[in-house]
Amino acid sequence: MLLKLKNYFLRLSIKYKILILFYSIIVVTSLVLALFSYTISTNQLKEEVGNLLLRDTKRIAASIDFLQRDVNELSSFLFLDQRVQNFISPRPDFTKYSLEPLASLLASKDYISFIMLYSFQGDKYYFSNDNSTGVADFYELKSTDFFKQIIKNKGAPIWLSLNSLPFTLIAKNNYPKIAMARLLLDFNTYEPAGVLIICINIPTIEKIYMEDLKEKEACFFIADSNNRIISLESTTPQFTATFAQKLLNENILSRENEIITANSSKLLITSSYIPTSNWRLVSIVSLENAINAIRNSFVLLYIRVLILCLIFAFIISMYFSSMLTAPLQKLVSSMKKVRQGNFREQVNIDPHASDEIAILVCEYNNMVEKINQLINKVLKLEIHKKEAELKALEAQINPHFLYNTLDTIFWKAEKSHDSEISEMIYSLSRLFRLTLNRGSEFIQVKGEKELIEHYLFLQSKRYKNKLQYSIEIDPEILDHYIPKLILQPFVENAIVHGMENSTTPTFIQITGEKEGENLCFTIKDNGIGMSKMQLDRIKDLLESGKEATFGYAIKNVNERLKLYYETHFKLNIQSQPGQGTEVKLILPIDYISVES
Template sequence: MLRVRTGLQSFAWNSIGAIIMLSFSAFIVLVITIMSMLLYDKFAQTAERSAELSTKQIVDQVSYNLEDYVRSMSHLYRAIEEHMLRDGTWEGEQVDKQLDTLLSSREDILSITLLDSDGRLLKNRPAAALKPSAHVTQQGWFQSALRVPDHLSFSLPHIQNMYEGPYRWVVSMSKGITVQRNGQEQQVILLVDINFKQMDELSRRVSLGQRGYVYIIDESAGNIVYHPQQQLMYMGLRSENIEQALVATGSYEDEADGQKRLNTVKSVPNIGWKIVGVAYLDEMLTTRQEVGGYMVRVLAVVLVLAVLVSLMLSASLTRPIRRMERKMKAVERGDFNVELPIEGPLEVERVSRRFNLMVHKVRTLMDEIIREQEQKRRLELEALQAQINPHFLYNTLNSVVRMVGMSRNEEVVTMITSLSRLFRISLSKGKTIITVKEELEHAHHYLTIQQMRFKRKFRFTLNADDDTLDCLTLKLLLQPLIENAIVHGIEYDMDEGHIEVRVYREADCLVYRITDNGVGMSEEQLRALAQGYPMARSGAGSGVAVRNVHDRIRLYYGHAYGLEYASELEEGTTVWIRIPVQRAPEEGGAQDDQKKTMA
């Protein structure tokens, strides 16, 4: 190891401090590069926001112009209604003069027409006969006026075809009006044809760069109302992304003919139109591109130097650190059988030694904890299982003595046989886990004994799905719950009791359902039972043994499993036991054990 001694201090060339000193100049270059990129990104974002705001302001101006124009046309309709159609009298020279004055003062209005609901001409200025081929009642503006009366409707641009004369592009505004004529209500249609050039002028007054433009679409049908290249649109030589503009709000970007565009959408109230402003990003961000090119050229040399220095540093510093990182991730995943090689810079060697020592100590402690936890868990399970009602044997033997004294020999044989099989399953050669079939057999013998003790005060049924019989379960889960159903539920009921045990699968859970028709429990007793507090005799499922069953299940299978209760006073109680579905590794061996138990 090469070391240089200066005064009282020792300096190692392979230390991290030396590496940091040698790479300080490269670090400066890196900082300058990062700062330049951040500034460039900030400038680009500011330029984009400015362009977006400018486009939005222009589109808002077009929208305001259209709204202002619509307001003026609404005032025009209101004036005609109030002064010319108020009394249902539209004949006479006075009305003609008023309409002629209106037409002469508004260059944008080409014609004013009044029709009845059957499409017959009532009044028009300039005065002209309707063309027989006009089919007025089939026109969209006519149907809109009848369908939505007292609402100003706007048509799409079209050729005026109602009168003889030059063909001009117009936008038809129509409104259904109810007037009083000769004491009766009459529905009339007021139609005003507007020169399409007015819409064109309102939209051409804006400027969105050299190639940007504004177009208008109909929100209801998605048709083009106005486009600066309207003829090309009708000929199919030009298209727009109408679908995206209909659903968009605010601004969005798209691409047309290989060029990115910024689209800004604005809805025009009371018309049902949308204004779409299209600006080309390459025009708006010319300054950004120029600055970007300049920065790239200036930083080219700096970046080359940074790359060279990074290659040099990766060989001496990055490799051992990354190796250490991989080992640490392995420890995070629980693999404590890892060891770092002692190599690399001086500080890395020291850290590697400390890391190896730490992993060794953690591994030793983990092994000790696992052994202690396994022993503790086994002792807790044995202690909980030992608490399952030991006085049951005493009560059963007392019943046998009484039956012998009463010469009820057949019942004595039945009870002793059930008792022997009950305890044979309870012992299970010291096993904690048995099959569902064995657990149900244990419950059957227990219920038989209790049924005889209580003089057949209740009846019982045991049902299990076929696919559950060979599943594994903790033993002695059913007995405490059945005992509670008898002692706290059915014993105090005057009617005949019924206990049903049902076993079935529910997704990945094995479910025991124990139901009785006893006295039931109140809501307070249910809450106390769920919180683990022992209760008085008046509630089903209130014993300490039931709590032990819940604790055994959670201790063995986890907190996701255990007991659930439902009860109503004078109706009965239902208890569900949920444990995970598990099967014996060797089905044949499990079945042999079951056969031996049943023998």
């Protein structure tokens, strides 16, 4: 598929390639910017949504706290009412009907659903605003931990859920309730004399935050100081009482604003303290749904901007692509004429233009003109070539004269019984023959080995005992062909530079072996070696294309190897001062064609 798209793209004209590339750059840039903006805006939205939800939670908690404070104030009013005092400290003329006027007060507070009065003499009385009836006896209440807590608070109000009580306080309770309870004192003796309990239906509390649950996947719940859930309302099955209780038990709600992951979805949790009752109001909302509407608006805005950018880019790219490709179309037309043999064709271009296309056209015109000139020189070049071939034939005569002369000297030395001179002349003669190699650029490994042997023999005669050497070539590689004279220059360097200022005999070791599919040659000496600076200069010379001002032979070998093996060979030189030098040459087997 990718290959088809690539081939299709290559077949398009430059105009449409520029158009596609222009579009691609805009789309990719727009997507990157959109992703960057989306990431930043999402993080900002998370923070903003969290702050907004926290403000709502605090507002609702404040409303609940206001209602509870109102109940506390009402309880203080009732505590001071003489009729209530007469109830908890009976007078001879007191009847329960004297409490009936308090019913009008209950009616004025529509959020109050139930009021209970108990006296320590065992009397009880209640008002109901939601048709709930019947209350527990005082002696049953007195035996509970709830009553002990009321006594312990010494008249201070306490808040709780009736569902958390281990006994039934209201016999027929139509709605779940929260209650404020406080101890009543006798004004005459200042001793505890009764208990006042004021109830609010939980649905009344839930109405306060139900409005905020509309069109949200969210949950609100109230928990007391013991992490017991008093009220919970949820718009999604995910947020159950069990789930809320788990959050409370794991102490996840220790901060006002928290983001957690549950069931692979991120949830934003906020909580606010209700000081009057020491409770907490907690809200849970799906973070994704909370920011979804804003994110959709952002995506829609981005799509609109992208469409406008693409339209604008299309107009601009068409204009520039036409302007850029017009000279190229002229150039293509001219090339077709040149292909037909018209080498006088020239492309006209605006003389003020100096961009790359203008340079290309100018160079093309120059090239066509030079082709014309070169065509006129072809015959002359052919003549020069023939002359060079003749000179090459003449040059082959001279070596034969040299060989014959050396043979004559050799036999005269033999007749004079001077074996050392005859050996040297023989080695020199073989050295010349192997060096010239009948004009061939390639030689078998055994030929290169023989050449080095004769060369070292002659040098050993010159330096006497100061030069020692060994040549160990694996017989398996002797018949392989390599370029001639690629080892001798390194041997010569080892003698010339290795023995320089050396007081000890120089030993040169030459090895050759097969490593996998390669021939590996090593020339190693124990001479004076080279410093790191000298070695770096040689390596830089080999790697660069600069003309050599030193190391001509090594540079020549490296260039010849590049010509024959391209990048498929390795030439490695290692040396340290006083430690000698090692040259390692690795050549691929049968990479070169000897016939060529």
